[in-house]
Structures are given as C-alpha cells and as structure tokens.
Amino acid sequence: MSEHTYKSIELTGSSKKGIEEAVHNALARASKTVRNMRWIEVASIRGHVEKEKIAHWQVTMKIGFTLED
Amino acid sequence: MSEHTYKSIELTGSSKKGIEEAVHNALARASKTVRNMRWIEVASIRGHVEKEKIAHWQVTMKIGFTLED
Amino acid sequence: MSEHTYKSIELTGSSKKGIEEAVHNALARASKTVRNMRWIEVASIRGHVEKEKIAHWQVTMKIGFTLED
Amino acid sequence: MSEHTYKSIELTGSSKKGIEEAVHNALARASKTVRNMRWIEVASIRGHVEKEKIAHWQVTMKIGFTLED
Amino acid sequence: MSEHTYKSIELTGSSKKGIEEAVHNALARASKTVRNMRWIEVASIRGHVEKEKIAHWQVTMKIGFTLED
Amino acid sequence: MSEHTYKSIELTGSSKKGIEEAVHNALARASKTVRNMRWIEVASIRGHVEKEKIAHWQVTMKIGFTLED
Amino acid sequence: MSEHTYKSIELTGSSKKGIEEAVHNALARASKTVRNMRWIEVASIRGHVEKEKIAHWQVTMKIGFTLED
Amino acid sequence: MSEHTYKSIELTGSSKKGIEEAVHNALARASKTVRNMRWIEVASIRGHVEKEKIAHWQVTMKIGFTLED
Amino acid sequence: MSEHTYKSIELTGSSKKGIEEAVHNALARASKTVRNMRWIEVASIRGHVEKEKIAHWQVTMKIGFTLED
Amino acid sequence: MSEHTYKSIELTGSSKKGIEEAVHNALARASKTVRNMRWIEVASIRGHVEKEKIAHWQVTMKIGFTLED
Amino acid sequence: MSEHTYKSIELTGSSKKGIEEAVHNALARASKTVRNMRWIEVASIRGHVEKEKIAHWQVTMKIGFTLED
Amino acid sequence: MSEHTYKSIELTGSSKKGIEEAVHNALARASKTVRNMRWIEVASIRGHVEKEKIAHWQVTMKIGFTLED
Numbered sequence: 001m002s003e004h005t006y007k008s009i010e011l012t013g014s015s016k017k018g019i020e021e022a023v024h025n026a027l028a029r030a031s032k033t034v035r036n037m038r039w040i041e042v043a044s045i046r047g048h049v050e051k052e053k054i055a056h057w058q059v060t061m062k063i064g065f066t067l068e069d
Numbered sequence: 070m071s072e073h074t075y076k077s078i079e080l081t082g083s084s085k086k087g088i089e090e091a092v093h094n095a096l097a098r099a100s101k102t103v104r105n106m107r108w109i110e111v112a113s114i115r116g117h118v119e120k121e122k123i124a125h126w127q128v129t130m131k132i133g134f135t136l137e138d
Numbered sequence: 139m140s141e142h143t144y145k146s147i148e149l150t151g152s153s154k155k156g157i158e159e160a161v162h163n164a165l166a167r168a169s170k171t172v173r174n175m176r177w178i179e180v181a182s183i184r185g186h187v188e189k190e191k192i193a194h195w196q197v198t199m200k201i202g203f204t205l206e207d
Numbered sequence: 208m209s210e211h212t213y214k215s216i217e218l219t220g221s222s223k224k225g226i227e228e229a230v231h232n233a234l235a236r237a238s239k240t241v242r243n244m245r246w247i248e249v250a251s252i253r254g255h256v257e258k259e260k261i262a263h264w265q266v267t268m269k270i271g272f273t274l275e276d
Numbered sequence: 277m278s279e280h281t282y283k284s285i286e287l288t289g290s291s292k293k294g295i296e297e298a299v300h301n302a303l304a305r306a307s308k309t310v311r312n313m314r315w316i317e318v319a320s321i322r323g324h325v326e327k328e329k330i331a332h333w334q335v336t337m338k339i340g341f342t343l344e345d
Numbered sequence: 346m347s348e349h350t351y352k353s354i355e356l357t358g359s360s361k362k363g364i365e366e367a368v369h370n371a372l373a374r375a376s377k378t379v380r381n382m383r384w385i386e387v388a389s390i391r392g393h394v395e396k397e398k399i400a401h402w403q404v405t406m407k408i409g410f411t412l413e414d
Numbered sequence: 415m416s417e418h419t420y421k422s423i424e425l426t427g428s429s430k431k432g433i434e435e436a437v438h439n440a441l442a443r444a445s446k447t448v449r450n451m452r453w454i455e456v457a458s459i460r461g462h463v464e465k466e467k468i469a470h471w472q473v474t475m476k477i478g479f480t481l482e483d
Numbered sequence: 484m485s486e487h488t489y490k491s492i493e494l495t496g497s498s499k500k501g502i503e504e505a506v507h508n509a510l511a512r513a514s515k516t517v518r519n520m521r522w523i524e525v526a527s528i529r530g531h532v533e534k535e536k537i538a539h540w541q542v543t544m545k546i547g548f549t550l551e552d
Numbered sequence: 553m554s555e556h557t558y559k560s561i562e563l564t565g566s567s568k569k570g571i572e573e574a575v576h577n578a579l580a581r582a583s584k585t586v587r588n589m590r591w592i593e594v595a596s597i598r599g600h601v602e603k604e605k606i607a608h609w610q611v612t613m614k615i616g617f618t619l620e621d
Numbered sequence: 622m623s624e625h626t627y628k629s630i631e632l633t634g635s636s637k638k639g640i641e642e643a644v645h646n647a648l649a650r651a652s653k654t655v656r657n658m659r660w661i662e663v664a665s666i667r668g669h670v671e672k673e674k675i676a677h678w679q680v681t682m683k684i685g686f687t688l689e690d
Numbered sequence: 691m692s693e694h695t696y697k698s699i700e701l702t703g704s705s706k707k708g709i710e711e712a713v714h715n716a717l718a719r720a721s722k723t724v725r726n727m728r729w730i731e732v733a734s735i736r737g738h739v740e741k742e743k744i745a746h747w748q749v750t751m752k753i754g755f756t757l758e759d
Numbered sequence: 760m761s762e763h764t765y766k767s768i769e770l771t772g773s774s775k776k777g778i779e780e781a782v783h784n785a786l787a788r789a790s791k792t793v794r795n796m797r798w799i800e801v802a803s804i805r806g807h808v809e810k811e812k813i814a815h816w817q818v819t820m821k822i823g824f825t826l827e828d
Binding site: 364366368369372373375376382383384385386387408 | 565570571597598599601606
C-alpha cells in the first residue's frame with residue numbers, strides 16, 4: 001500500500017511569462033503520456049535572451065509519479 | 070558591533086500561488102518565534118502535483134538571523 | 139559560423155517584486171556594456187529581510203554572450 | 208561486443224523493513240518492463256515518519272541496463 | 277491546510293547494529309522534544325572503527341516536522 | 346513555438362577509440378527510438394581497463410530532445 | 415554509552431582579525447545556550463569589504479553537540 | 484598527543500548480504516596492511532544486478548587511520 | 553615574485569571536430585584581448601546535435617591568467 | 622536604491638604568510654581597476670609546496686562589487 | 691569470488707596530445723607498481739597554457755584495482 | 760619532461776594553533792615517506808571543541824607529488 005514504486009523523469013518546460021508557468025507547461029505536456037504524477041523538483045532555471053530581455057524561461061525539473069502495480 | 074553572530078535555520082514554506090509567496094508564508098510563520106531575521110537563501114523548489122497541476126509550491130530555504138548579545 | 143566563442147559573467151540583480159524582475163533588472167544594467175547576450179542561468183536566489191518580509195530579492199545568475207570575431 | 212550502450216532510469220523503492228529491501232522492491236517492479244538490468248546506484252535514502260518511527264524507507268536509485276542492438 | 281510550514285533539523289544517531297537502527301535511535305531521542313515529525317533524509321553514513329570492526333554506526337540525517345500554527 | 350517541452354534521458358556510450366566516438370555511438374543507438382535530439386551534456390567519463398590500457402571508454406551523457414506536441 | 419545522539423546547528427561568527435577568531439567568537443556566543451559542544455566544521459569563509467580591505471571575516475560553520483539523555 | 488596526522492584511503496567492499504557487511508568486508512581486507520583504523524565514511528552505495536536481484540552490494544568508503552610518529 | 557595575483561574567466565569554445573579543438577578555439581579567441589594565460593580547467597562538455605550527430609562540441613572552461621603589477 | 626546590480630569576479634591571491642594575507646593581496650591588486658568592492662567568498666585554498674613547506678598560499682575567491690548606474 | 695575488495699587511487703597524467711593519451715600515460719606509469727587495474731574515472735581535465743596553446747593536458751583520474759586476497 | 764605523472768593522497772593534519780600550522784604539521788609528517796611534494800589543496804576545515812574552545816584544528820587536504828620515472 002505505502003510500498004509504492006516511483007519513477008522520476010527530467011523535463012524542461014518553457015514559458016514567456018515566468019518560472020511557475022514553465023513548470024505548468026511541462027506538466028500539461030507530460031500529462032499526455034504520464035499518469036499519477038505526484039511531485040516536481042526544480043533542477044535548473046535558465047532563460048533565453050533576445051533583445052536584452054528573457055524571451056522565454058526554461059525550467060528543468062524532475063517529475064515523480066507512481067508506477068501502477 | 071559588526072562582530073555579530075548569526076544563526077541560520079531551515080524552513081519549508083508552502084503556497085498555492087507561487088515561489089515568492091511560499092517564502093513569505095515561511096517568514097510569517099517564523100516571525101512568531103524568531104527575531105532579527107536578516108536574509109533567506111532558497112535551497113530547493115518543489116511542488117506537490119494534484120490533477121496534473123501544482124497544488125502547492127514547497128520552497129525550502131535557510132533563514133539567517135542575528136543572535137542578540 | 140556555429141564555431142562561436144561565448145563568455146559568461148556573473149551578476150546579481152535585485153528587485154522588490156520577485157525573482158523574474160530581479161533577472162530583468164540585471165539584464166537591463168548589463169546591456170549598458172555587454173552586447174549579444176544569449177542566455178542566463180540562475181545560480182542562487184536570496185532575499186534581504188526587513189520587518190519580516192523580503193525587502194528585495196537578490197538573484198545571482200550567469201549571463202552568456204557571444205564574443206564577436 | 209563490449210561497445211554496448213546503457214540507459215539509466217531513476218526509481219524510488221519503498222519498504223517497511225529497510226534500505227536493502229527498498230532497493231529489491233524497486234528492482235522487482237522494474238523487471239516488469241525493463242530487461243538486462245546491470246547495476247544500481249543509490250542516490251538518496253529517505254524515510255516517511257509516523258508515530259516517531261520510520262513507517263517506510265524510500266530509496267531513490269539509478270538503475271542501469273543494456274540497450275539491445 | 278496544505279499550506280503548512282515545515283522545519284528541518286540535523287541530528288546524528290548512533291547504533292552498534294546498523295544504519296536503520298541509528299536512524300531509529302535518533303528519532304527516539306528527537307521525539308522527547310519535537311512533535312509532528314514527518315520525514316528523514318540521510319545526509320551521511322559514518323562508522324567509528326575499533327579493533328578493525330565498526331564499533332558503532334553514525335548516521336547524520338535531516339528530520340522534517342510540521343510547525344503548528 | 347519557442348514554448349517547447351524537452352525531455353532528457355541518460356545514456357552511456359562505449360568506444361574503443363575515444364571520448365567523442367563513445368558519444369557518437371550512444372547517439373547512433375538512441376536514434377533508433379528517439380527523434381528530435383537537440384543536445385548532449387557529458388556527465389562522466391570512465392574507462393574499462395584491460396592489460397593496463399583503456400579497453401573501452403564509457404561516456405555517460407544526458408541527451409535532450411524536443412517532445413512533439 | 416557510545417550510542418549518543420548529536421545535534422548540529424549552523425552559526426556564522428565574525429571577526430576583524432581572521433578566520434580562527436571568527437570561529438572562536440561563534441563558539442563563545444553559542445556557549446551561552448548550548449552545552450556539550452564537540453566539533454565544528456567550516457561551511458564557508460566570507461569577508462565584508464570596506465575601503466578595499468576585509469572589515470570583518472564571516473565564517474559559517476556547523477557546530478555539533480551531544481544531546482543529553 | 485592530540486596533534487596526530489591521519490591518512491584516508493578509498494576502498495570498495497562487496498557483500499551478497501547488505502550494506503553493513505560490505506563495509507565490514509572492506510575493513511577485514513584492509514586490516515591486513517593498515518593499522519590504527521579510526522573511522523569510515525560511505526561515499527557511494529552501488530549494487531551489481533543479476534537475474535533482477537542484487538547479486539552483490541558494492542560500498543565505496545573512505546577509511547581514516549592514524550599515522551604513527 | 554611568486555606572489556602573483558591571477559584572474560580567471562569563463563569561456564565556451566566550439567568545434568566541429570572534438571573537445572581538444574574546442575578548447576584551442578577558445579584560447580585563440582581569448583588571446584586577442586587577454587595576455588599571460590596560464591591554465592584552463594574544463595567545467596562542462598556539451599554538444600549540439602543535428603541529424604543525430606554532434607554538429608559542434610561546446611566546451612566551457614575557466615581560463616586563468618596572471619594580472620600584471 | 623536597494624535595487625543595485627552586483628558583479629562578481631574570480632581572483633587568486635598569493636601570500637607567503639597565510640590565508641588571510643592572500644585575500645588581502647588579491648584585494649589590493651583588484652583595487653587598481655575595480656571600485657565599490659563589497660564582499661569576498663573563498664572558493665578554494667591551495668598551497669605551493671617547496672622543500673616540504675608551503676612556499677606560498679593561493680586563495681581563490683569571488684569578489685563582489687556594486688555596478689554604478 | 692565476486693566479493694572482491696577494490697582500492698582506488700588518484701593520479702594525474704599529462705600529454706601534449708590530448709585527453710585520452712594523458713589517461714594512458716598515467717596508466718602506463720601506474721602499471722609499474724599497481725596490478726589488477728580495472729577502471730578509471732576522470733575527475734578533472736586541466737591544461738597548462740604556453741604561448742596561447744595547451745602545452746600539455748593534465749587529466750586527474752581515479753584508478754580502481756582489485757586487492758588480492 | 761613536462762609529461763610527469765602526479766599522485767595525490769589525502770591527509771588530515773592537526774594543530775592547537777590554527778589552520779596554516781595544521782597544514783604544515785601534515786606536510787612534516789608526510790615528508791618522512793613521500794618525496795617531491797608539489798601542492799596541497801584544502802578539502803575541509805574542522806575543529807575539535809573542548810571547554811567551548813577549539814582544542815585542535817583538523818585540516819584535511821590533498822597532497823600532490825610527482826611520481827619519479
């Protein structure tokens with residue numbers, strides 16, 4: 001019951017707006033193929049610069065999910 | 070005078086809204102028992118996922134404060 | 139052409155508002171002397187605390203830019 | 208022949224008993240979908256606490272396996 | 277509700293028998309003064325050597341607990 | 346458009362000749378099942394020693410690729 | 415007997431003179447509230463610069479002490 | 484007297500049974516040539532997988548010992 | 553005389569051919585503006601992938617040089 | 622006002638006498654070209670050995686300074 | 691049988707030509723006194739610069755070998 | 760000639776007085792059995808506390824030396 005097995009994968013989400021939205025964009029994309037997502041942990045925060053501004057944020061994260069038995 | 074001693078403790082604040090608010094929530098709770106807080110440093114940014122969205126952000130931080138003489 | 143050389147420097151930007159704005163403030167200041175900025179990577183997120191709130195966020199980042207030939 | 212390609216994935220196994228069993232539980236679950244597993248490396252050892260005891264150990268590990276040609 | 281604040285402290289537990297028992301010994305001692313413990317994470321595993329054997333294991337861990345409102 | 350999501354996986358490539366070829370061997374193997382590969386980053390360089398020489402190099406790398414929408 | 419539990423806390427000591435004295439100043443302050451201190455480990459060495467000189471050294475350290483039964 | 488010099492070496496011990504025994508096996512082997520061993524610190528925990536089980540645990544550790552005057 | 557001061561900067565060199573040439577390309581570019589270079593240390597090795605091959609290697613390095621008195 | 626931008630550079634200072642003096646020598650050299658230095662953080666402490674003694678200490682540090690508007 | 695004990699030592703090999711040859715040079719030197727070498731792992735890649743070129747590469751590696759019973 | 764091989768070992772030196780002397784004590788002890796020492800690098804700085812003072816400093820360092828051909 002509490003002896004689940006979890007898997008974690010590494011994704012990078014992008015957003016023009018900010019860090020939180022980049023995480024949500026990655027979750028939205030991941031949900032097409034992954035079920036039972038439980039947590040994320042941010043691994044790095046980067047930004048692509050164009051015209052001296054952040055054109056889009058790139059947040060790399062681990063996403064953990066329960067493996068079904 | 071400038072030869073203060075500082076202590077740092079590690080807290081994790083939560084927020085449904087975002088990273089900055091999770092830090093503020095931790096500071097608000099810490100202020101009940103800790104005085105003279107000077108700085109925070111983010112140690113990790115995690116999120117609890119429910120229904121493929123971040124249900125709440127969990128930001129772990131060190132909080133530094135001056136020890137009174 | 140694709141064999142560019144890049145240089146990266148380390149800046150700390152500040153903002154009363156939040157993490158993203160601290161990055162933008164650093165980019166705005168850097169653009170006075172640096173051209174061809176391409177990316178940033180966040181190295182640390184700190185905050186200066188006054189009256190139990192974050193008075194300003196301090197985000198340290200590497201900024202990468204292309205060296206002209 | 209010796210020029211194999213290996214892939215490694217990250218799993219977290221759980222056990223009420225201890226660290227070694229948490230690793231074995233993860234291997235047992237992984238063996239349902241992964242073949243040719245060769246090694247594991249422990250990345251973190253955590254425990255979920257209930258009633259002031261470890262209710263279950265959570266061991267995160269990389270599992271390496273040979274990719275078939 | 278889910279917007280708890282957590283604190284983590286660092287303890288080192290000892291045991292003549294092994295790693296898991298060293299963690300339990302630290303939890304038993306911590307429970308005298310700390311309530312609402314939720315998780316531990318192992319930070320280092322050391323052993324004191326006497327007569328070419330491990331006389332006692334020393335496991336350093338972070339212990340996380342909920343701060344009551 | 347620029348708001349892609351990327352995934353990264355970890356592979357270890359082998360080569361009798363050297364580090365660069367071990368990376369290329371891993372890419373060649375990965376291309377059988379992965380599309381849209383964009384970058385690699387070397388995580389570790391190891392070598393298997395036989396008769397006091399490197400019998401084959403083993404380069405572990407992250408490979409990043411775009412997830413199609 | 416040898417199965418003590420230890421706690422470690424993180425302090426930053428300051429000194430106009432140098433690194434060793436900054437450690438001693440932190441120990442002197444800590445001794446007002448902590449008993450049975452056993453070891454310190456330096457975590458970082460920083461200096462506050464005024465007029466192109468180190469106005470005071472700031473040494474952050476872990477201090478370990480035995481918890482009484 | 485307390486101004487000893489210590490040396491530390493890095494060994495990897497193996498065991499079919501578990502982590503603690505792998506450490507003891509390394510100490511037993513080391514005791515053939517090293518005297519005055521004082522402590523060990525675990526650097527990594529790996530396992531060799533055969534038939535979807537850990538065939539033997541491989542624990543890499545630093546072993547510290549006093550150099551005689 | 554031996555009490556030199558050194559500065560180190562961080563550059564990323566590129567090459568279609570391999571890791572060593574990427575370092576040399578960065579040194580060649582740096583030599584246009586920096587004198588008295590003494591050492592490099594590789595910080596990361598990345599590659600840009602096109603058509604399932606490394607289109608160019610990107611080696612980030614610190615370059616140290618003597619500051620003239 | 623408090624929304625300054627800071628830059629940090631990496632220098633290595635040398636001294637025959639000790640660690641603190643090596644930092645001061647680097648600051649003295651840096652002050653020829655850098656204004657508004659605020660803090661240093663030690664990154665590594667090395668020593669060059671001649672005749673079984675430290676001929677000179679080499680302390681690598683980050684130096685942070687305010688960028689003028 | 692599979693319960694070997696391994697020792698690892700740290701060497702730095704040099705080469706005018708490149709990274710792989712620096713590793714081989716270290717292995718050749720080590721083979722004068724060490725038997726049963728099994729693997730190497732690269733710990734750092736540095737280069738000594740003369741006349742704006744790498745005069746020799748310096749690769750620091752761990753070398754693992756089986757201890758005979 | 761410049762293609763030397765270096766070995767590095769890890770020692771911990773002690774001193775009642777301070778960090779620099781702990782390094783020198785380790786070098787003095789090492790010189791009984793090791794020739795051609797070239798550099799040290801400090802890995803950790805610890806102190807043993809007695810009566811709320813540092814009874815002796817313990818500095819762990821790598822010592823590098825040239826292997827004779």
